[in-house]
Amino acid sequence: xxxxxxxxxxxxxxxxxxxxxxxxxxxxxxxxxxxxxxxxxxxxxxxxxxxxxxxxxxxxxxxxxxxxxxxxxxxxxxxxxxxxxxxxxxxxxxxxxxxxxxxxxxxxxxxxxxxxxxxxxxxxxxxxxxxxxxxxxxxxxxxxxxxxxxxxxxxxxxxxxxxxxxxxxxxxxxxxxxxxxxxxxxxxxxxxxxxxxxxxxxxxxxxxxxxxxxxxxxxxxxxxxxxxxxxxxxxxxxxxxxxxxxxxxxxxxxxxxxxxxxxxxxxxxxxxxxxxxxxxxxxxxxxxxxxxxxxxxxxxxxxxxxxxxxxxxxxxxxxxxxxxxxxxxxxxxxxxxxxxxxxxxxxxxxxxxxxxxxxxxxxxxxxxxxxxxxxxxxxxxxxxxxxxxxxxxxxxxxxxxx
Ligand SMILES: Nc1ncnc2c1ncn2[C@@H]1O[C@H](COP(=O)(O)OP(=O)(O)O)[C@@H](O)[C@H]1O
Ligand SMILES: CC(=O)OP(=O)(O)O
Ligand SMILES: [Mg+2]
Numbered sequence: 004x005x006x007x008x009x010x011x012x013x014x015x016x017x018x019x020x021x022x023x024x025x026x027x028x029x030x031x032x033x034x035x036x037x038x039x040x041x042x043x044x045x046x047x048x049x050x051x052x053x054x055x056x057x058x059x060x061x062x063x064x065x066x067x068x069x070x071x072x073x074x075x076x077x078x079x080x081x082x083x084x085x086x087x088x089x090x091x092x093x094x095x096x097x098x099x100x101x102x103x104x105x106x107x108x109x110x111x112x113x114x115x116x117x118x119x120x121x122x123x124x125x126x127x128x129x130x131x132x133x134x135x136x137x138x139x140x141x142x143x144x145x146x147x148x149x150x151x152x153x154x155x156x157x158x159x160x161x162x163x164x165x166x167x168x169x170x171x172x173x174x175x176x177x178x179x180x181x182x183x184x185x186x187x188x189x190x191x192x193x194x195x196x197x198x199x200x201x202x203x204x205x206x207x208x209x210x211x212x213x214x215x216x217x218x219x220x221x222x223x224x225x226x227x228x229x230x231x232x233x234x235x236x237x238x239x240x241x242x243x244x245x246x247x248x249x250x251x252x253x254x255x256x257x258x259x260x261x262x263x264x265x266x267x268x269x270x271x272x273x274x275x276x277x278x279x280x281x282x283x284x285x286x287x288x289x290x291x292x293x294x295x296x297x298x299x300x301x302x303x304x305x306x307x308x309x310x311x312x313x314x315x316x317x318x319x320x321x322x323x324x325x326x327x328x329x330x331x332x333x334x335x336x337x338x339x340x341x342x343x344x345x346x347x348x349x350x351x352x353x354x355x356x357x358x359x360x361x362x363x364x365x366x367x368x369x370x371x372x373x374x375x376x377x378x379x380x381x382x383x384x385x386x387x388x389x390x391x392x393x394x395x396x397x398x399x400x401x402x403x404x405x
Pocket of ligand 2: 098128216
């Protein structure tokens, strides 16, 4: 292949993260972020890594279409525009691939239709992913657009973990099952954790804790996912920035029947106004820690609920795996919030897990161990890189097809 560059687009509900990589040495040429799409205060931050130039623009960016066009313009200003003959493909994060997509897929009209059909089970994410795909296709119709699905890594889950305990006929009719998300991150981090231990992925059992704004845990046996905390949608499981995670489904009936709320209102409550934000009014762990340091009881309780849930999943996945070689913390909270890591592991000596406070306090960019040498289970911080993983999968697929 003569063209060796891949542009990766990671479109979230109100943001787009992007990276342009040269796959000959997997180096980053440009990277950036568009935030608060749809608001008056949108912001685009762009860095050209070949020149070190950084630019920022603020002001309304109405939707993901406008966001992507602004990104294309910024890349063009550095001579890295979408018209470049060096561009081999564009790789897109697509959150929900249902049962249909188990591998990275070159996007055509049929693939777009299928991603669209999955909107009801990923209402915050799939519409943004679709806009990204459509806009990128319009800008470069000749270029392969590759969708890399969050759900793909979890398709190895056994039926015992993937099924809910409801009538299978009803479940199958409505395609209700546990799909799991953040799979690109769980795959990458579980592999990097094996590497940190000097082992092959097939030789280790890892619990991956992806703690970002959305958060999920997974149990990975020998490189294959056997359970994960998110389900039909990214609402199940851990306490998140704005999502409740697990609750008794009867809470929903109660809110509707007794609370008089509509289904849409309950959906918004649980997805956008719950989790840390719902508990204490802040969803950023830095702010929550600051408030705790000032003696704020509401922030303290929110933190404790977050940690309690996390601990339960660590214990559950220990039981699912039978034995565990490593627990890996990743994503914004997992990589940066030492107090979260310490609180989640404290008291788990019975499972062979401990955190060394000094190692835990060290800040760094790369994968690192934070458990004492004597611990039976390695506890590690393993930075995720969804963009690199998407670029790698995209380039491999395009190379195979050429
Ligand atoms: N230095 C830090 N200390 C504690 N928490 C942090 C720090 N930096 C980021 N975070 C947390 O990480 C979150 C964002 O994580 P990220 O993985 O980027 O999320 P997403 O991809 O879902 O937007 C923030 O909301 C914040 O809670
Ligand atoms: C699936 C999901 O929750 O994604 P994010 O963390 O990017 O919101
Ligand atoms: Mg994320």
